[in-house]
Amino acid sequence: MKLGLGLYRHQLNDEHFRFAAQAGCTALVIHLVDYFNQAPGNAKGDQPTGDLYGWGRAGDPEKLWDQEFLADVVRRANGHGLAIAAIENFDPAHWSDVLLDGPRKAEQLANIKTMIKRVGAAGIPCIGYNFSLAGVAGRTRGTYARGQAEAVGMEGPVDEPVPEGLVWNMQVKEQLGPGVMPPCTHEQLWARLNNFLSAVLPVAEASGVTLAAHPDDPPMPTIRGTPRLVYQPQLYQKLIDLSPSPSNQLEYCLGSLAEMTEGDLYEHTEDYCRQGRIAYVHFRNVRGKVPHYKETFVDDGEIDMLRIVRILHRNNFKGVLIPDHAPQMSCPAPWHAGMAFALGYMRAAMQFVAREENQS
Ligand SMILES: [Mn+2]
Numbered sequence: 001m002k003l004g005l006g007l008y009r010h011q012l013n014d015e016h017f018r019f020a021a022q023a024g025c026t027a028l029v030i031h032l033v034d035y036f037n038q039a040p041g042n043a044k045g046d047q048p049t050g051d052l053y054g055w056g057r058a059g060d061p062e063k064l065w066d067q068e069f070l071a072d073v074v075r076r077a078n079g080h081g082l083a084i085a086a087i088e089n090f091d092p093a094h095w096s097d098v099l100l101d102g103p104r105k106a107e108q109l110a111n112i113k114t115m116i117k118r119v120g121a122a123g124i125p126c127i128g129y130n131f132s133l134a135g136v137a138g139r140t141r142g143t144y145a146r147g148q149a150e151a152v153g154m155e156g157p158v159d160e161p162v163p164e165g166l167v168w169n170m171q172v173k174e175q176l177g178p179g180v181m182p183p184c185t186h187e188q189l190w191a192r193l194n195n196f197l198s199a200v201l202p203v204a205e206a207s208g209v210t211l212a213a214h215p216d217d218p219p220m221p222t223i224r225g226t227p228r229l230v231y232q233p234q235l236y237q238k239l240i241d242l243s244p245s246p247s248n249q250l251e252y253c254l255g256s257l258a259e260m261t262e263g264d265l266y267e268h269t270e271d272y273c274r275q276g277r278i279a280y281v282h283f284r285n286v287r288g289k290v291p292h293y294k295e296t297f298v299d300d301g302e303i304d305m306l307r308i309v310r311i312l313h314r315n316n317f318k319g320v321l322i323p324d325h326a327p328q329m330s331c332p333a334p335w336h337a338g339m340a341f342a343l344g345y346m347r348a349a350m351q352f353v354a355r356e357e358n359q360s
Contacts, residue, residue: 003024004027009034009035030084036048052160084124120208131196132229134168134226150327153293162226194242201245231260252279252281256282
């Protein structure tokens with residue numbers, strides 16, 4: 001088990017690499033999508049939230065992840081003793097028609113395959129993805145966490161339709177609307193995922209890359225009138241059963257799983273870990289369940305995080321734990337303080353369970 005830190009695109013620099021190394025990390029999960037591009041209502045200081053018009057502008061559909069750029073990030077991170085364990089998320093500009101089953105789907109699938117090959121060639125073993133139409137949408141922000149720390153939550157269902165041009169909560173067209181996203185059923189969306197995995201998993205496997213699926217965030221059966229796929233813990237099994245490829249993996253988000261209304265998180269963690277399907281873990285704690293939950297400090301939510309680390313350790317989990325999101329702490333560097341607090345807890349938990357085993 002390794003300790004890692006997730007970094008947004010604007011944080012891929014030596015200062016943040018040093019910060020991760022100082023906290024005891026040996027790995028990074030990096031975002032190449034700029035969630036904050038031209039988004040005045042979505043500041044860069046924390047995880048993106050945005051409004052009903054999404055986070056910001058998606059990237060350039062013609063500009064694929066560049067081989068030199070990937071090699072350079074790997075080299076710079078390695079210089080600080082950090083491995084790049086995964087790239088998190090495809091840019092909606094790169095796969096909007098894969099999600100929507102639109103006219104440019106074949107072209108976009110070919111581009112995704114090219115990028116998977118480049119990621120493999122750069123020695124990065126995993127790409128995290130979230131197969132979702134509405135994306136991470138419908139959450140609120142408030143002083144929800146301990147000591148009035150600002151955190152993210154959900155305060156009821158969000159049913160406003162998604163305007164045309166917004167995909168995965170980012171703007172892929174110059175203008176939004178006037179229409180709305182075409183309707184889609186749960187069955188149709190599962191078929192699109194199946195089609196995507198059938199197309200890309202062979203390339204991923206040949207490239208030494210795993211594709212790790214994030215569950216829905218927030219895990220509602222529908223958001224903004226669009227279906228969701230993995231909104232209960234057992235639906236991860238449905239995704240696993242789509243393909244026996246060892247590249248068919250999970251981006252195991254504890255927070256999102258705990259927000260789900262069914263299932264026993266500890267049993268599911270044991271089960272998915274034993275199946276060898278957990279690529280990496282979003283180590284986040286939470287109170288409540290959809291549609292009413294709040295993100296908390298890692299030691300302060302309803303998940304027994306130490307018990308989770310014990311389960312992962314006992315099942316010989318070799319992947320990376322990253323903090324996911326954390327509440328903002330009151331100081332000149334709220335994001336850094338929140339991450340440092342989570343990383344300190346995680347490092348202690350990992351050392352503790354390792355010692356516990358030696359003593360038994
Ligand atoms: Mn997550």
